[in-house]
Amino acid sequence: MPLPTRVKIVDVGPRDGLQNEKQPVPAAVKIELVHRLQDAGLKEIEVTSYVSPKWVPQMSDNAEVMAGIRRVAGVRYSVLTPNMQGFEAALASRPDEIVVFGAASEAFSQKNINCSIAESIERFAPVVAAARAQGIAVRGAMSCTVGCPYEGDIAPEKVGYLAGLMKGVGVQRVDVADTIGVGTPRRVQAAIEATLAHYALDDVSGHFHDTYGQALANTLAALELGVWNFQSSVAGLGGCPYAKGATGNVATEDLVFMLHGMGIDTGIDLDKLIDAGQYISGFLQRPSNSRVAKAVLAKRAG
Amino acid sequence: MPLPTRVKIVDVGPRDGLQNEKQPVPAAVKIELVHRLQDAGLKEIEVTSYVSPKWVPQMSDNAEVMAGIRRVAGVRYSVLTPNMQGFEAALASRPDEIVVFGAASEAFSQKNINCSIAESIERFAPVVAAARAQGIAVRGAMSCTVGCPYEGDIAPEKVGYLAGLMKGVGVQRVDVADTIGVGTPRRVQAAIEATLAHYALDDVSGHFHDTYGQALANTLAALELGVWNFQSSVAGLGGCPYAKGATGNVATEDLVFMLHGMGIDTGIDLDKLIDAGQYISGFLQRPSNSRVAKAVLAKRAG
Numbered sequence: 001m002p003l004p005t006r007v008k009i010v011d012v013g014p015r016d017g018l019q020n021e022k023q024p025v026p027a028a029v030k031i032e033l034v035h036r037l038q039d040a041g042l043k044e045i046e047v048t049s050y051v052s053p054k055w056v057p058q059m060s061d062n063a064e065v066m067a068g069i070r071r072v073a074g075v076r077y078s079v080l081t082p083n084m085q086g087f088e089a090a091l092a093s094r095p096d097e098i099v100v101f102g103a104a105s106e107a108f109s110q111k112n113i114n115c116s117i118a119e120s121i122e123r124f125a126p127v128v129a130a131a132r133a134q135g136i137a138v139r140g141a142m143s144c145t146v147g148c149p150y151e152g153d154i155a156p157e158k159v160g161y162l163a164g165l166m167k168g169v170g171v172q173r174v175d176v177a178d179t180i181g182v183g184t185p186r187r188v189q190a191a192i193e194a195t196l197a198h199y200a201l202d203d204v205s206g207h208f209h210d211t212y213g214q215a216l217a218n219t220l221a222a223l224e225l226g227v228w229n230f231q232s233s234v235a236g237l238g239g240c241p242y243a244k245g246a247t248g249n250v251a252t253e254d255l256v257f258m259l260h261g262m263g264i265d266t267g268i269d270l271d272k273l274i275d276a277g278q279y280i281s282g283f284l285q286r287p288s289n290s291r292v293a294k295a296v297l298a299k300r301a302g
Numbered sequence: 303m304p305l306p307t308r309v310k311i312v313d314v315g316p317r318d319g320l321q322n323e324k325q326p327v328p329a330a331v332k333i334e335l336v337h338r339l340q341d342a343g344l345k346e347i348e349v350t351s352y353v354s355p356k357w358v359p360q361m362s363d364n365a366e367v368m369a370g371i372r373r374v375a376g377v378r379y380s381v382l383t384p385n386m387q388g389f390e391a392a393l394a395s396r397p398d399e400i401v402v403f404g405a406a407s408e409a410f411s412q413k414n415i416n417c418s419i420a421e422s423i424e425r426f427a428p429v430v431a432a433a434r435a436q437g438i439a440v441r442g443a444m445s446c447t448v449g450c451p452y453e454g455d456i457a458p459e460k461v462g463y464l465a466g467l468m469k470g471v472g473v474q475r476v477d478v479a480d481t482i483g484v485g486t487p488r489r490v491q492a493a494i495e496a497t498l499a500h501y502a503l504d505d506v507s508g509h510f511h512d513t514y515g516q517a518l519a520n521t522l523a524a525l526e527l528g529v530w531n532f533q534s535s536v537a538g539l540g541g542c543p544y545a546k547g548a549t550g551n552v553a554t555e556d557l558v559f560m561l562h563g564m565g566i567d568t569g570i571d572l573d574k575l576i577d578a579g580q581y582i583s584g585f586l587q588r589p590s591n592s593r594v595a596k597a598v599l600a601k602r603a604g
Contacts, residue, residue, distance in 0.1 A: 184563025213593035243600035261486025291515035298545035
């Protein structure tokens with residue numbers, strides 16, 4: 001199969017990234033980060049989540065952030081909505097897309113949201129229906145599609161099962177996420193292939209963590225299956241909640257460098273993206289997790 | 303083409319890695335590192351170089367290191383010999399293989415060794431002949447095969463030209479090195495393909511730097527061409543001389559993690575390899591550059 005000629009990236013930094021940073025980030029900084037990402041050419045940005053501030057205090061400014069963003073035509077702003085209460089709260093902010101989630105691991109589902117995989121999707125069904133009735137798109141984040149911190153290896157059949165449940169309740173597109181970053185190219189391809197039994201190629205995205213340094217190799221493996229939607233986090237924001245001090249989300253800068261080097265169009269200006277990453281890394285007062293940013297900044301410093 | 307079922311790795315950490323570390327490392331520590339690498343299952347180790355101590359003081363203990371190693375049958379110990387004087391000095395240490403080098407970039411060749419590519423290979427010709435007359439294998443390290451810090455992009459034709467010169471003087475196998483780590487999968491494949499016009503698949507190895515995070519994606523691209531020999535550096539020793547603070551050699555740990563995850567045999571015990579990396583990182587008093595090592599150690603720490 002010829003490789004895709006263009007790729008669309010969802011930058012999940014403002015939500016998935018900052019949610020996993022310990023340090024609180026003011027709404028104004030989040031808004032500025034979103035602005036810098038869209039100025040760099042990102043066409044999809046996961047902005048915030050509408051989840052109880054008791055569980056995720058980092059996202060309690062969700063309405064303020066959504067209200068503060070200068071929206072650009074052609075950019076899709078998505079928010080995570082874990083339940084109907086969250087969805088109703090999110091509605092006032094007019095997201096273009098909501099994100100629901102499920103795990104391909106029963107143990108992870110039980111530990112994370114205290115119910116089975118099937119129960120979790122049943123609970124999301126009314127949220128999905130309500131969103132679609134309002135003309136809001138729905139994406140499903142499928143976690144632990146290769147490995148689970150509790151169960152270990154996850155069989156592709158489990159991924160297919162989850163994708164089938166997502167499809168059944170009306171989720172329009174799904175992310176195949178390697179949440180703990182243990183995936184390697186062939187195993188990631190197997191998870192994607194299991195998903196493709198339920199979703200069209202255009203509706204499947206790859207979300208690979210770089211905890212073991214495998215994210216770009218896995219991206220190449222996904223590209224070779226024709227996948228052209230990916231998720232990443234500017235500056236590799238977020239770290240890994242399952243291994244403190246280790247890397248989590250692959251850095252958008254590193255992903256873009258590879259794609260552009262392969263002649264694949266992303267619409268993103270890498271220099272502006274690096275500057276966006278430096279902006280938030282500067283706020284957090286720590287080095288970027290992006291190898292590209294580190295190399296480019298080292299070169300700039302001479 | 304089916305992927306290789308096994309891969310052989312040359313760990314270049316003791317030479318290429320430590321040569322680029324600022325901190326002096328005593329011979330005893332280098333010897334212990336070599337021992338730990340072979341105990342972890344490495345079958346090829348680049349131990350030291352026989353180069354003027356005026357230029358590379360870090361390797362002035364070459365004879366002491368080579369004499370101190372407890373050699374294991376089936377392990378190949380290689381040394382870098384930049385000229386006949388170096389080769390004659392190396393002879394007493396009975397290396398299994400010598401390494402000569404050349405750049406695919408004229409500007410790099412001029413700046414690095416003050417002569418053209420063709421002149422550099424002519425100068426190596428007597429070294430190669432002398433080694434082969436002694437029954438010592440000869441490997442050719444081809445640098446800047448994708449990009450050059452002075453010239454920028456390097457055309458595959460330049461790589462083919464260098465490989466042809468290497469072949470012409472009797473170099474038995476060659477490394478396709480992305481010295482500044484700017485390579486991406488298709489460009490790396492083009493450099494390898496240009497090399498394959500002169501060398502058999504079994505005699506071509508990939509040597510990718512992780513400066514821009516691309517090394518494992520490039521490794522996957524090379525595997526897809528059938529390449530099954532690779533070079534890497536335990537703990538990612540060495541850094542990048544062209545971008546201070548950035549990553550250089552890909553970490554052997556990260557490479558092995560990917561290969562094992564793909565069911566490709568390396569003969570290496572990853573846990574022992576991580577311990578070898580921790581040994582030298584501990585001596586250097588800095589964190590490993592291996593993402594796998596960081597993730598595994600973070601998990602061990604709970």
